[in-house]
Amino acid sequence: MSQRDGLSELFTGIFFFFYSSIIMTLLDFSSDAKKIAIFTFVFAFSGPVIQFIRKHFTYSHSGYVKGKAEITKPFLFLIVFPIAFFPAVIGVFLHIFHLIDLIGSLMLFSPLIFGILFFFYYWYQYRAGAGFFYRIFSFVSFILGIFLFIFNHLLQNEGFYVFFVINGAVLFLFGLFKLIVFMKRVKSNENE
Amino acid sequence: MKTNNDVFEQILLIDKTIHEPARLFIMSILYNTEEVDFLFLLNETQLSKGNIATHTKKLEEEGYLTVKKEFVGKKTHSTYAITEKGKKALEAYTAAMKQMLDEMTP
Numbered sequence: 001m002s003q004r005d006g007l008s009e010l011f012t013g014i015f016f017f018f019y020s021s022i023i024m025t026l027l028d029f030s031s032d033a034k035k036i037a038i039f040t041f042v043f044a045f046s047g048p049v050i051q052f053i054r055k056h057f058t059y060s061h062s063g064y065v066k067g068k069a070e071i072t073k074p075f076l077f078l079i080v081f082p083i084a085f086f087p088a089v090i091g092v093f094l095h096i097f098h099l100i101d102l103i104g105s106l107m108l109f110s111p112l113i114f115g116i117l118f119f120f121y122y123w124y125q126y127r128a129g130a131g132f133f134y135r136i137f138s139f140v141s142f143i144l145g146i147f148l149f150i151f152n153h154l155l156q157n158e159g160f161y162v163f164f165v166i167n168g169a170v171l172f173l174f175g176l177f178k179l180i181v182f183m184k185r186v187k188s189n190e191n192e
Numbered sequence: 193m194k195t196n197n198d199v200f201e202q203i204l205l206i207d208k209t210i211h212e213p214a215r216l217f218i219m220s221i222l223y224n225t226e227e228v229d230f231l232f233l234l235n236e237t238q239l240s241k242g243n244i245a246t247h248t249k250k251l252e253e254e255g256y257l258t259v260k261k262e263f264v265g266k267k268t269h270s271t272y273a274i275t276e277k278g279k280k281a282l283e284a285y286t287a288a289m290k291q292m293l294d295e296m297t298p
Contacts, residue, residue, distance in 0.1 A: 063232025064271070065225055129224060 004065075005058040006178025011046045013172025020164030023087045026094065062182055079121050083114070108152055111159035115145010118167065133174065141167065202292050209254045210285045214239055215247045219282050222257055222274035230270045248272060256281055 059065075090106065093099040106113075122138035144166060148159035155162060210216055217237050221228060228236075233244050248270075251257045256278030260271040274282075 059229075063235050064227075064229040065232045066227045068224070068226055 004178065005054065005062070005182045006175035006180075007050045007053055007058065009171045009175030009178060011050055011175070013168045013170070013175055015043065015046060016164045016168030016171065019087075020161045020168075023090060024158070024161060026087055026091050058179075058182065075124050079117055079124065083117055083121070086110075086113075104157070107157040107160065109149065110157075111145045111148035111152055111163050113145075114160055114163050115142045115149070118142070118145065118163075137170070199292060199295060202288065206288060206292075207281055207285050209250060209256065210281060212247070214243060215251055216285075218244070218247055218251065218272075219256065219274065219278065222272060223279060223282050227260075227271050227273040229272070233272065251278070254278075254281075 090103060093106075094103050118141035119138045122134045122141060126132070126134035126138060141163075144163060148155070148163050152159035210219055214237065217239075218233060221233065221236055230241075230244065233239075233248075234241065237244065239247070248257065248259065252259050254277075255275060258273050258275055260273075262269050262271075
């Protein structure tokens, strides 16, 4: 219910794109450090920005709705944390312990790991009432994870990057579509 | 196996406040959210303003929802949230309906 305006998907899409960039940046110091700055900005300010847009545009246009708390502890610990801490794990193993082989294995299996995690991530969203599309997303993400894992060597172990870019693009476009549909709804007023 | 009389008695015991389609729609929206405003209900249900006002008042009188009214500028802004009593009533209603339909269908 709370996500009908598509803003959550829109920002999550942008977030995923920069998230994959941050893993790339960790692996390659010559990468553009601006990505980290933009990622940090998106991560830190997406919540308040979404709230601002909702308060001034979508709520005043189509009504205010506050959804139920959507993140439960099992979801947080089993899905969100493993995804969120993946770059941190890589950073620690690579730059502190110099475990290059372990990082190589992690990168090789990363599309599969993310495919499984995203299957549960989208499935959870579907079960929480985010809509039927999330059910499709969950299966497609899982298949995409397997597909990219198989062809990861052709992508020079950057299958995870493709995985996040595809997921980010799909969520961004889906969010945009939802936002357009949402804003087309009739504007009215309680007192009119 | 229940007789027709038993089923008929069950129908009479159904919560009529919730059973009305518009109120059932409003209750199901509120059950799945924390709070919504008048405009959201208006757009979701496609009911008239008068209808929403009447049905929400009825539900409020039964203690199934709470209404928070405030002024934004010179305009009224009403926010609705389901109460614990309302949640239990809706759960009891859906359970009773399911059971009844199971017994009625061969």
